[in-house]
Amino acid sequence: MEALVSRALSKTYRGSRGTVRALDAVDMSIAKGRLFAFLGRNGAGKTTFIKIATALLLPTSGTVELFGVDVVDHAREVREQIAIVPQEGKPFYHLTPREHIVEYLRVRGATGESAKNRAQEVLQGMGLVQYQDIPAMVLSGGLQQRTLVAMVLATEAPFLFLDEPTLGMDPFARRQVWEVIRRAARKGSTVLLTTHYLDEAEQLSEELSVIEGGHVLYQGTAEALKSKVHLEIRLQFEGGFTTQELASYGQVFTEHGRVTLLTTRGRVPELTQRALERKTAINVGPVTLEEAFLTLVGRTIEDEDAEAAP
Numbered sequence: 337m338e339a340l341v342s343r344a345l346s347k348t349y350r351g352s353r354g355t356v357r358a359l360d361a362v363d364m365s366i367a368k369g370r371l372f373a374f375l376g377r378n379g380a381g382k383t384t385f386i387k388i389a390t391a392l393l394l395p396t397s398g399t400v401e402l403f404g405v406d407v408v409d410h411a412r413e414v415r416e417q418i419a420i421v422p423q424e425g426k427p428f429y430h431l432t433p434r435e436h437i438v439e440y441l442r443v444r445g446a447t448g449e450s451a452k453n454r455a456q457e458v459l460q461g462m463g464l465v466q467y468q469d470i471p472a473m474v475l476s477g478g479l480q481q482r483t484l485v486a487m488v489l490a491t492e493a494p495f496l497f498l499d500e501p502t503l504g505m506d507p508f509a510r511r512q513v514w515e516v517i518r519r520a521a522r523k524g525s526t527v528l529l530t531t532h533y534l535d536e537a538e539q540l541s542e543e544l545s546v547i548e549g550g551h552v553l554y555q556g557t558a559e560a561l562k563s564k565v566h567l568e569i570r571l572q573f574e575g576g577f578t579t580q581e582l583a584s585y586g587q588v589f590t591e592h593g594r595v596t597l598l599t600t601r602g603r604v605p606e607l608t609q610r611a612l613e614r615k616t617a618i619n620v621g622p623v624t625l626e627e628a629f630l631t632l633v634g635r636t637i638e639d640e641d642a643e644a645a646p
């Protein structure tokens with residue numbers, strides 16, 4: 337069964353600075369219970385999609401159904417099925433992490449006892465126990481974000497929308513959050529998350545889609561996306577080679593001074609040898625989602641429009 341289906345979903349923002357077509361005929365479907373990553377550069381349309389799917393924003397045209405229910409026609413019904421970590425959300429400054437979770441669960445209809453127990457479990461899973469009674473205003477940014485994510489994951493809502501849940505977290509905290517997200521998915525929640533960390537998407541998600549300029553360019557597994565890159569090895573250089581020289585070995589990308597070459601296994605020994613002769617460091621590994629994204633979109637996920645403008 338599908339948990340989310342969007343059909344020809346479009347959104348045009350109209351304002352004093354002109355019109356922006358943020359979504360253009362987006363068709364997407366997410367199976368129930370799936371852990372799904374939504375990827376795209378800044379301004380690709382991810383948050384707009386999430387806002388429409390969570391009944392916070394009206395589409396210009398097209399439809400979204402959650403568990404078979406139209407989100408525009410039945411917004412209230414849909415809201416009971418979902419919980420959202422909004423992009424750049426802020427906690428309530430005078431409430432502690434524990435209070436955030438308990439109060440939110442109570443508002444959503446849990447009894448006091450079960451809310452307390454759930455809170456304890458999630459605080460533990462998210463590494464928040466030692467901060468549980470500290471008002472959010474004196475917590476660091478990463479801990480405030482963890483509080484928001486804990487509050488939402490504690491709901492175990494059938495559909496969890498997480499817009500950049502791990503933004504600003506240290507690598508250790510990110511891994512804790514992944515574990516709690518995985519647990520929610522194992523218990524049956526469907527999860528849609530956005531992230532600019534492609535390693536995170538690769539490790540965490542079972543399926544993903546890539547959006548660029550309001551168009552969905554890909555939906556499927558990370559593995560299948562990587563296999564579209566026909567070269568299996570990536571090498572990164574810190575200088576020492578000219579782009580022209582490298583082009584004879586495969587496909588070359590240069591961004592922000594870093595040179596990446598995609599090539600075949602057989603060419604690696606020769607390139608390594610040459611790099612050593614030239615005293616240049618190289619980094620060799622299998623093709624990652626990073627290169628797959630670059631090949632599909634033509635730009636890296638961090639690439640800003642302003643920088644790329646002629």
Ligand SMILES: Nc1ncnc2c1ncn2[C@@H]1O[C@H](COP(=O)(O)OP(=O)(O)OP(=O)(O)O)[C@@H](O)[C@H]1O
Pocket residue numbers: 349350351356357358376377378379380381382383384385423
């Ligand atoms: N309220 C608004 N009014 C006008 N334009 C908007 C509004 N919200 C978003 N946009 C524009 O719509 C496009 C899509 O924005 P959106 O926030 O959905 O992107 P995103 O993929 O979430 O980006 P990011 O990775 O930076 O969060 C962008 O061009 C953005 O400038």
Ligand SMILES: [Mg+2]
Pocket residue numbers: 382383384423499
């Ligand atoms: Mg966004």
